[in-house]
């Protein structure tokens with residue numbers, strides 16, 4: 338993509354009402370645009386990141402046998418009355434009447450997925466089953482001031498699994514933990530598996546995936562020696578206490594919950610009559626699990642963790658583009674066109690090979706502006722071509738995560754980039 342034609346260019350300053358780091362950097366960089374508190378549009382650059390995160394999630398869901406479907410956001414009250422949650426969730430759920438019918442926008446999808454499943458599951462032969470979707474959820478969050486971290490409309494991957502027994506659920510749950518670890522690692526996040534309240538219906542823990550960062554809304558107690566971790570909301574320990582697992586001192590950290598998985602047991606299948614016939618033909622309640630990740634919150638969390646005073650530092654796998662070429666203009670017309678054609682050659686070579694590249698080819702931006710914007714946008718690798726580098730038949734090679742650039746011969750740069758992309 339040529340930056341001169343890209344829609345959503347970087348701005349000189351962040352919007353004054355952007356309070357969090359992710360909202361500031363993503364808005365200023367032209368990744369997202371706020372419509373109202375907690376509701377954002379994704380501009381072309383931002384959508385590329387969101388889609389890459391969703392792709393990572395999809396790949397890892399497919400590894401653990403997830404089948405993707407898509408359920409509606411618009412739902413009838415009667416469905417939620419079956420579990421008593423129309424009333425229970427009335428604070429957070431957008432509920433309204435239209436043409437005499439009570440409707441709600443999905444905050445989560447246990448009720449809709451069980452409604453579908455009860456039309457398809459009848460025998461033990463139909464189990465186990467893992468269904469997931471990636472869909473926008475709506476929640477009337479009281480505080481929506483953290484950019485993508487807490488949206489009123491936000492992206493969620495929600496997986497629901499159906500099993501014959503608690504044992505089978507447990508086996509799957511353990512696999513889901515591993516899949517989640519893989520997802521966050523690929524997105525460049527170090528997520529800590531954290532014990533948290535399992536909700537109102539169970540004494541068992543649920544598990545959250547928490548990313549440590551100063552601006553997180555959650556507080557966790559973490560043992561650096563054995564990785565034991567609990568959310569403060571449930572925890573019986575305090576900062577400086579001994580770890581209940583290994584006896585070492587525990588630490589307190591602020592963090593962001595990027596994922597949460599629960600064993601639901603038969604809570605929903607009982608209320609909604611989701612049953613299967615076992616080998617002997619005996620009817621039993623289906624045992625369920627549910628597993629959420631917020632791709633949009635992940636995007637916000639990545640920015641909160643990977644930034645410096647100049648802007649974003651995207652992890653390679655979810656960066657909008659791997660490479661940003663920056664060509665700096667020269668006063669001399671012929672040198673200028675040499676620089677542009679060197680830029681254009683490398684751009685075409687990369688683009689034709691399928692290596693995602695952004696080229697800042699603007700002729701109405703100064704060198705200072707281009708370098709500042711490249712740092713703000715945060716592509717992992719910046720290739721700079723200027724009068725100075727061309728004189729030595731070279732380009733300047735700089736990783737966004739490193740301070741010092743390297744000098745690479747023009748002849749070698751394409752192959753070097755290709756090798757780095759494959760790493």
Ligand code: ATP
Nearest residue numbers: 478486487488491493594595596597629630631634
């Ligand atoms: P929180 O406690 O932060 O409000 P939650 O526990 O209610 O979140 P879940 O229902 O477990 O959230 O949702 C699953 C995942 O969806 C969360 O782990 C998070 O990644 C994401 N998520 C939840 N609420 C929001 C939101 N308002 N904005 C963005 N992502 C969200």
Ligand code: MG
Nearest residue numbers: 545594596597
């Ligand atoms: Mg949660």
